[in-house]
Amino acid sequence: MTEFNLTITNETGRLDQVLAQQDFQLSRTQIKSLVKDGLITVNGGLKKISYAVNPGDQIQIQVPDTKPLTLAAENIPLDIIYEDDDVIVLNKPQGMVVHPSAGHRDHTLVNALLYHAKLAPAAEPFRPGIVHRIDKDTSGLLMVAKTALARESLERQLRDKVNKREYLAIVHGNFTEAKGKITAPIARSKVDRKKQAVDPNGRAAITHFFVEKQFAGFSLVKCVLETGRTHQIRVHMQYIKHPVAGDPIYAPKKTLAGNGQFLHAQTLGFYHPRTNKWLEFSVEPPKIFQEMLKKLANGDV
Numbered sequence: 001m002t003e004f005n006l007t008i009t010n011e012t013g014r015l016d017q018v019l020a021q022q023d024f025q026l027s028r029t030q031i032k033s034l035v036k037d038g039l040i041t042v043n044g045g046l047k048k049i050s051y052a053v054n055p056g057d058q059i060q061i062q063v064p065d066t067k068p069l070t071l072a073a074e075n076i077p078l079d080i081i082y083e084d085d086d087v088i089v090l091n092k093p094q095g096m097v098v099h100p101s102a103g104h105r106d107h108t109l110v111n112a113l114l115y116h117a118k119l120a121p122a123a124e125p126f127r128p129g130i131v132h133r134i135d136k137d138t139s140g141l142l143m144v145a146k147t148a149l150a151r152e153s154l155e156r157q158l159r160d161k162v163n164k165r166e167y168l169a170i171v172h173g174n175f176t177e178a179k180g181k182i183t184a185p186i187a188r189s190k191v192d193r194k195k196q197a198v199d200p201n202g203r204a205a206i207t208h209f210f211v212e213k214q215f216a217g218f219s220l221v222k223c224v225l226e227t228g229r230t231h232q233i234r235v236h237m238q239y240i241k242h243p244v245a246g247d248p249i250y251a252p253k254k255t256l257a258g259n260g261q262f263l264h265a266q267t268l269g270f271y272h273p274r275t276n277k278w279l280e281f282s283v284e285p286p287k288i289f290q291e292m293l294k295k296l297a298n299g300d301v
Contacts, residue, residue, distance in 0.1 A: 001062055008057040015042070015059075016049040020192065024061065027194050034061065071100060071126055076112035081281050086150040086274050087143055088117065088129075091283045094139040094259050100126045104136075113144060120145040131155050132228055137248075137260025139286050140167070141268035153273030158228060164269030165225040167233055168212075168285055170262035170292060171242040172251065174219055175211045182207045182236040186229040195249055196231040198239045205229045207236045215296040218245060218256070222266075233263060245292075256301065258288055 004024050011018045016031045019040075026034075034040045035049050039062040042051060053059075079091040090109075097104040100111070110128060113119055119129030129144040131154040145151035157163045187202030189195040206226035213220040219242070223233045234250045237243055243251040247261035256262060269280035284290065295301050 001064055004061040004063070006059040006061070008053045008055055008059065010055065011053060013053065014049065015040075015047055015051040015053055017191075018053050019059070019061070021190060024063075026061075026063070028192065034063065039063070070105075071114065071128075072106065072111060073114035074107065074111040075115050076107065078112055078116055080116075081141065081283065082279070083117075086147050087145060087154070087272070088113070089141060089143050089268065089279075089281050092134060092139060092142050092265075094137055094286055094288070097136045098133040098142070099130055109142075117146055120148050120151040122151070132158060134265050135231065135234075135261075135263075138167075138263045138265065139289070140265025141281055141283060142265070143268060143270060145273075147273075150273040154270060157270055161226055162271070164267060164280065165228070165265065166267035167223040167225070168264045168266045168289075169221050169223055169233060169237065170245045170256065170289070170296070171219050171221055171237050172245055172255070173217065173242045174214050175221075175242070177211070179208070179210045180240070182209065182240060184236060184239055186232060186235055196229070196235045198235060203227075203229055205232050205236065207233055209237075213293075213297075216299060216301075218296055218301070220293065234261060256292060258292065262289055262292060264289055 006022060016028045019026060019031050020028045032049055038046055041060050043058050080088060081091055082089040092109060097108045100108050110130065113129055122128050129146065131143060131145055131151060134140060134142060143154055145154055183206050184198040185200060185202035186196050186205040187199035189197040204227060208224040210222045211219055212222055225232065234244050234247055238250040244261045244263050245251060245256040246258040264285040267282045269278065272279055
């Protein structure tokens with residue numbers, strides 16, 4: 001059991017909101033669960049998550065120890081676009097998490113990859129072979145390292161911004177410009193720790209966008225990453241008032257129905273770590289994405 005203690009000084013708001021803004025790495029969902037289980041007390045007594053904190057309140061939080069993560073190979077089908085002795089390029093389906101974490105202990109892409117091949121070890125033990133990631137509900141291309149040589153090369157290319165990563169997104173609203181460049185640093189949200197936000201003190205983030213098609217109230221854009229921050233395209237498009245449609249976190253409630261954000265990693269290019277030959281791959285968006293584009297074109301949304 002891990003214990004945290006907090007004395008309220010000038011923080012204001014609901015109990016769950018105030019605790020989520022602290023450095024305890026607890027989400028509001030986790031806080032709600034801890035309150036329900038009687039593991040959060042205020043001045044020695046139990047309170048509801050809606051309790052408004054007051055200066056001087058003494059808050060004690062007890063977090064049960066979690067079971068250690070295990071990394072097991074699982075026979076899950078993979079859509080492999082290219083593979084050799086050093087690298088794998090695959091098309092990740094929407095809904096699949098890339099690597100195990102406390103909230104997703106199995107059935108991840110890494111579990112599937114371990115069944116298929118030997119992967120390059122990583123400093124983070126639950127990310128073998130993974131040099132970059134895309135969100136659970138984003139589909140599309142990922143490159144995976146099978147050897148230490150490949151990991152070093154692919155990570156260096158990401159740092160040096162020499163590889164190619166292009167996404168398709170259906171976003172809210174229409175544009176007057178044909179293209180644009182978003183330069184806005186990103187950091188973890190101070191309000192909701194599960195979200196990212198544009199923050200002047202955040203890490204540099206640059207996204208280029210190109211308007212492909214426009215429909216009634218929505219647009220199809222191509223987004224090209226210059227950097228690769230967590231939720232970068234989703235945060236940047238929301239920042240310019242064109243959130244990705246279907247996004248459960250950054251889009252408005254009245255959005256396109258689907259299985260999460262309509263965001264697809266369509267094109268991936270990099271220099272082969274052993275031959276230095278340029279490799280480039282593209283895959284079409286999943287069926288649900290293509291069907292939504294048809295509906296928008298026909299005015300059926």
